[in-house]
Every structure is written in C-alpha cells, then in structure tokens.
Amino acid sequence: MIFSIGLIIGLISITALVLFVFAKLVSRHYCRNVQDGSGYAVLITGCDSGFGHQLAQCLDQKGFVVFAGCLCPQGAGAQSLARLSSSNLKILKLDVTSDEDVQQAKMMVEENLPKKGLWAVVNNAGISDWAEIEWSTIEDFRNMVDINLFGSIRTSIKFLPLVRAVKGRMVYTSSIFAFFNCLNMGAYSVSKRGLEAFADCLRVEMASFGVKVSIIQPGNFGRATNIVKMKTSSDIWEKLDEDRKHTFNRQYIDLANEYFMSTCNTGFKNSSMVIDAMLHAVTSARPKRRYLLVSAMDRFFFQLFPFLPTVLTDAVFSLSPMYAKRKEMLYAK
Numbered sequence: 001m002i003f004s005i006g007l008i009i010g011l012i013s014i015t016a017l018v019l020f021v022f023a024k025l026v027s028r029h030y031c032r033n034v035q036d037g038s039g040y041a042v043l044i045t046g047c048d049s050g051f052g053h054q055l056a057q058c059l060d061q062k063g064f065v066v067f068a069g070c071l072c073p074q075g076a077g078a079q080s081l082a083r084l085s086s087s088n089l090k091i092l093k094l095d096v097t098s099d100e101d102v103q104q105a106k107m108m109v110e111e112n113l114p115k116k117g118l119w120a121v122v123n124n125a126g127i128s129d130w131a132e133i134e135w136s137t138i139e140d141f142r143n144m145v146d147i148n149l150f151g152s153i154r155t156s157i158k159f160l161p162l163v164r165a166v167k168g169r170m171v172y173t174s175s176i177f178a179f180f181n182c183l184n185m186g187a188y189s190v191s192k193r194g195l196e197a198f199a200d201c202l203r204v205e206m207a208s209f210g211v212k213v214s215i216i217q218p219g220n221f222g223r224a225t226n227i228v229k230m231k232t233s234s235d236i237w238e239k240l241d242e243d244r245k246h247t248f249n250r251q252y253i254d255l256a257n258e259y260f261m262s263t264c265n266t267g268f269k270n271s272s273m274v275i276d277a278m279l280h281a282v283t284s285a286r287p288k289r290r291y292l293l294v295s296a297m298d299r300f301f302f303q304l305f306p307f308l309p310t311v312l313t314d315a316v317f318s319l320s321p322m323y324a325k326r327k328e329m330l331y332a333k
C-alpha cells in the first residue's frame with residue numbers, strides 16, 4: 001500500500017517536472033527578443049528626469065522610436081533629452097493624471113507608429129514624499145495615488161490594445177516600499193503596493209495574449225535621480241495642529257527629518273542597475289516578472305522579507321534604534 005502511494009507520488013512529480021521543462025522550452029522557442037529596436041516603438045512616462053530620461057536615451061540608441069512622455073515638454077529636462085537624442089525620439093506632453101493628455105498622447109503615437117507597432121509601455125512617472133500617517137492629509141494620499149497608481153492604470157488601459165496587438169511588454173516602476181512597510185512611507189507604500197497588485201493581475205490576464213508584464217523594484221537610488229522631495233523640519237512642523245505638535249514634539253520632527261535625509265544620502269549614486277533591468281524587461285526574450293534592485297548586501301534581507309510572518313516583520317522595526325528613540329520622545333515636553 002505504502003509502496004503504491006509512493007509510486008503514484010513519484011510518477012506525478014516526474015510528470016509535472018517533464019511538463020514544466022517542456023513548457024519552458026516551448027515558451028523559449030516562441031519568445032521574441034528585441035535587441036534591435038528598429039521598426040518598433042516604446043512609450044515611457046516621466047522622462048523629464050531620472051530613470052525615464054536615461055532609459056529614453058538608451059532605447060533611442062538601440063533604434064526604437066521612443067515616445068518620451070514629459071510633464072513639462074518645454075522644461076530643461078525634456079529639452080536636453082530632445083537635444084541628445086536622434087530624430088526618432090519624440091517628446092510628448094504627458095501628465096499621467098490627465099485623461100486629455102493620455103488621449104492626445106495615444107493619437108500622437110498612433111499617427112507616428114513605426115511598421116512593427118508599439119512594443120512596450122514603461123510606466124515610470126512617479127513622485128515620492130515622506131511623512132508619518134498622522135502628519136498627512138487625505139490630499140497627500142490622494143495626490144500620491146493619483147500619480148503613482150491611477151496614472152499608470154490610466155496609461156495602461158489606453159495603450160494596452162496597441163501593445164497586445166504586437167504581443168509586447170508592459171513595465172511598471174514600483175519600489176521596495178511596495179512590500180517593505182516602514183515608518184514615514186505610508187502614502188508611497190499604498191501607491192506602490194496598489195501598482196504591484198495591478199501589474200500582477202494584468203500579467204495573469206495578458207499571458208494568454210502573449211504580452212509580458214514586469215515589475216521593477218528599485219531600492220534607494222535617491223542620489224541618482226530627482227525623486228527625493230527636499231523639505232525642512234519646519235515645513236513639517238508648520239503643517240501640524242496643536243494636538244499633533246504636542247504628540248510628536250519639535251525635537252522628534254528634527255530628528256526624523258535628519259534621519260530621513262541622511263538615509264537618502266546613502267543610496268546609489270547612479271542608476272545603471274535600474275536602467276539595465278528596464279532594458280532587460282523591454283528587450284530580452286525572457287523578461288523577469290520582478291527585478292529587485294538593491295545592494296548585494298541587502299538582497300537576502302529584501303528577498304526574505306515578504307515571506308516572513310507579520311509578527312517578525314513588525315519586530316524588525318521595533319528593534320531599530322530610531323524606533324526606540326521615537327518611542328522615548330513622543331509626548332515629550
């Protein structure tokens with residue numbers, strides 16, 4: 001009896017393994033690799049600065065027709081991008097919170113589409129800010145989610161039919177804060193966790209159409225782009241009402257601001273790791289579902305973190321010296 005059960009389990013495992021390897025081989029055979037972009041177009045949002053700006057230049061050099069969505073087409077970032085690129089790169093006015101801009105961008109893309117079509121959309125536009133949840137207003141949350149989450153959803157829904165037609169790629173720039181919940185990143189985490197939920201659902205739906213969906217999860221690249229919102233502790237303090245001033249006190253706000261700014265200053269100075277991952281997601285035959293972009297030292301921690309029980313992930317924070325200082329300082333005179 002035990003022998004028969006063992007035999008059945010063994011046979012099922014071997015069959016599953018054979019089917020898995022077979023499926024991988026078949027999918028590899030049918031996956032397209034687009035190292036030479038000629039004839040293909042790519043749309044990237046948020047190209048005024050940072051990752052989007054650099055990716056646009058790289059894809060232009062690879063021969064793609066690049067539609068570079070910029071918040072301010074007349075601004076210094078968009079103008080320098082146009083100057084440094086070939087005539088295949090087109091600057092579009094694209095505020096991802098505006099239905100009208102997204103509609104206009106689609107018309108412009110359709111009118112200028114090269115013969116092989118729109119191969120990829122890189123949803124990159126985003127903002128960041130930091131604040132404890134009690135220091136924030138609903139407007140702070142709404143603004144973050146409007147750009148980082150609804151901006152990508154709006155753009156995706158509009159452009160999906162074009163990408164689906166060529167079995168292309170959808171890429172989403174998320175963050176480690178999609179799964180790493182910590183002090184001060186509430187609004188940003190909400191927007192990026194929502195973005196990953198959207199991208200994960202889309203990947204499942206798009207698989208049968210041959211469209212691949214990738215999520216880019218950069219860690220701290222605060223020194224490499226314009227993402228860090230500079231603010232002083234006075235900026236935070238002046239927004240608080242008397243009750244919150246009493247709860248948090250000025251010394252703690254000073255400390256939190258100093259701590260946040262110094263953490264940003266320990267980030268990567270250049271974006272090449274992120275740009276390489278984005279290029280892989282757009283051009284490789286086998287793009288990854290997720291690209292975690294942190295230092296080699298941090299990789300193990302961040303890979304493990306999403307699988308730990310909540311009691312342990314919460315404990316990680318309560319053990320940190322900053323958390324302990326915060327606890328001592330709250331309500332202090």
Ligand SMILES: NC(=O)c1ccc[n+]([C@@H]2O[C@H](COP(=O)([O-])OP(=O)(O)OC[C@H]3O[C@@H](n4cnc5c(N)ncnc54)[C@H](OP(=O)(O)O)[C@@H]3O)[C@@H](O)[C@H]2O)c1
Binds near residue numbers: 127228
């Ligand atoms: N740098 C990091 O450490 C890091 C880490 C994790 C994730 N990320 C993500 O990476 C993405 C790119 O950010 P980045 O680091 O390259 O920062 P960045 O230099 O500030 O680039 C973000 C771009 O998005 C644009 N943008 C802002 N609001 C927009 C809107 N409503 N519509 C269209 N574009 C808009 C910005 O335009 P303006 O310049 O005109 O404001 C800017 O060009 C973001 O989604 C960010 O959340 C960054």
